[in-house]
Amino acid sequence: MNYLDREYADVDLILRRGGHINRSELALYDWVCRNHDDLKALYTNYGSTLTQHPDGFFFLTLSGGKLRSRLLPRTCVHLGMFIALKARDPEITRSSGWMGTTQLLHDIETSVPKGTLQEVYAPGAKENVVDDRISLAITNALKVLDELCFIELRGDRFRPLEAIGRFAEFARHDNAPDDDARIQMSIERGVVFHDATDGEEIEDTNNDSDETEN
Secondary structure: OOOOOHHHHHHHHHHHOOOOEOOOOHHHHHHHHHOHHHHHHHHHOOOEEEEEOOOOOEEEEEOOOOOOOEOOOHHHHHHHHHHHHHOOOHHHHHOOOOEEHHHHHHHHHHHOOHHHHHHHHOOOOOHHHHHHHHHHHHHHHHHHHHHOOOEEEEOOEEEEOHHHHHHHHHHHOOOOOOHHHHHHHHHHHOOOOOOOOOOOOOOOOOEOOOOOOO
């Protein structure tokens, strides 16, 4: 592996900030495949594991070490699960996977109870600003999901990438998998669980960058 390769810098930055190397980014994906063993050994020295999901994409998981972990905010987890389910809609397939952000806002507002939306995206907001707070929180969550390569965001539209499937695991178990499911998800899917506290839901991530603020 040549550490002077431009691909190395790009891959390392994505992985260290908790992102994913998807097949859709063909040049980087191919570079990781060709240098997989060297990369795996490198991150092992940091107490991390280069993980390849069964769907093909790569990301880092932590087992304790020198890299900091990142806990995704509840807004990103909820929105990620919603997008993961929307990605299976035949209409999305016909549009080459692209969705409009305005349509996403409409869909989530009509599909999710208002009380749940307020609890997740606008806790403590006054009634007269709840809708604006929800829209802003969803917009910000989309930016985080784009940064971590769960989606590709371009202006007022986006498309889910392979990594969005990680959220489908939580959606399938209603964000509350039993012990057997947790074990399977941890081993086969590289999911790390954090026990919920103060009434917060379990939030997914095993990534290795600074903690994201809500």
